[in-house]
Amino acid sequence: MKAVILVGGQGKRLRPLTLGTPKPMVPLANKPFVSYVLERLRNHGISEVVFSMGYLPDGIKAYFGDGGDLGLKVTYVTEERPLGTAGAVKNVEEHVGDGDFLVLNGDILTDLDLGSLIAYHNEKQAVATIALTPVEDPTAYGLVRTGGAGEVLGFLEKPSWDQIDTNLINAGTYVLRSEVFDLIPPGVEHSFERGVFPRLVGKGLYGYRSDDYWMDIGTPEKYLQAHYDILEKNVETSVSDCLDQDFVCMQGQVHLETGAKLVPPVIIGEGCTIRAGARVGRMAIVGPGCTIAAGSVVEESVLQEGCILEENAVVRRSIIARGASVGAGTLVAGGAIIGENARVEGDNILTNHIRVYPGTVVREGSIKF
Ligand code: GDD
Ligand code: MG
Secondary structure, three states, rough: OOEEEEEEEOHOOOOOOOOOOOOHHEEOEEEHHHHHHHHHHHOOOOEEEHHHHHHOOHHHHHHHHHHHHHOOOOEEEOOOOOHHHHHHOOOOOOHHHHOEEEEOOOOEEEEEOOHHHHHHHHHHOOEEEEEEEEEOOOHEEEEEEEEOEEEEEEEEEEEEOOHOOOEEEEEEEEEOOOOHHHOOOOOOOOOHHHHHHHHHHOOHHHHHHOOOEEEEOOOHHHHHHHHHHOOOOOOOOOOOOOOOOOOOOEOOOOOEEEEEEEEEOEEEEOOEEEEOOOOOOOOOOEEOEEOOOOOOEEEEEEOOOOOOOOOEEEOOOOOOOOOOOOOOOEEEEOEEEOOOOOEEEOOEOOOOOOEEEEOOOOOOOEEEE
């Protein structure tokens, strides 16, 4: 069976992390996010993958190449303009061929058992089967109502609160029969969620409930939560093995000065320098080549590659993107995001979900927010 991965979205809710980097390439525990999707496909015996791309496609292609390193055969198709989720799949029809195939949203971290999903699809002789997962707030997702035999009774994308009568939502993974291609008009924008699925209700559309780990990483809060879940091994990933019994993972040589404190769970990338008197953790992921100076604290946070924290900088529940630096005595907290290569000088306070755009310089003592 082949799989189509949808990665054409702009990832607007994750800005500024996605201004220069497409969402699938944003690092999650120091690896491009979509590599977890690929690993999961491979672990379930899927060997051929088609990337349906739109926004910033070059980095994806350059990183994964022909897929050989992952034991996969990868093909790339780039849209000239966004075709929507179903239009994007129609656009890759020639690469999928006959037979049932998988479609996956590219921004989901999950343990979903693809084998069971496919077996269920076959057992029901379904035209299309949607994986379902329970969530607390369905308003950000596609609500799916099902009957006793698993048949879909209704599909409602981004429902309002008064429309909610189930906590089951579209988990962004589908098994489709190739005849579904005939339901999608070619060359125009078309959506599974607002077009194809509502029209397939009562015509062979089934929902498969899964209680496996599931997270859409499309917002900063969820992006952080996905890291915490990897650190706590709430989800099985290729990083799980590195997190030893102490829940400390060093991804290569790390220069850890005597007197530097690591509080688990924590992942430290290759080539980092952590000075005496710094504290990293709990719940910290530090990208390769970062320098963390004396007196600095990193807690419940993500530092991407090559970040610098000067003396007594404190980063809590925040995200520091690649190449950014935080000056001496500055506090970054409360869901802040410091964009790529931004430089926040000393003696600032950045909290309250503030987002600093890539390359910006925040002068010493200028923000107390
Ligand atoms: N190629 C291509 N072209 N891909 C696209 C396009 C497009 O025009 N639009 C979106 N995508 C990709 C995105 O890159 C992402 O991987 C996936 O399709 C879903 O888009 P999101 O923008 O992340 O949608 P969402 O999170 O609001 O909602 C979707 O996912 C939920 C589960 O996380 C819907 O499928 C919901 O029904 C679902 O519950
Ligand atoms: Mg999403």
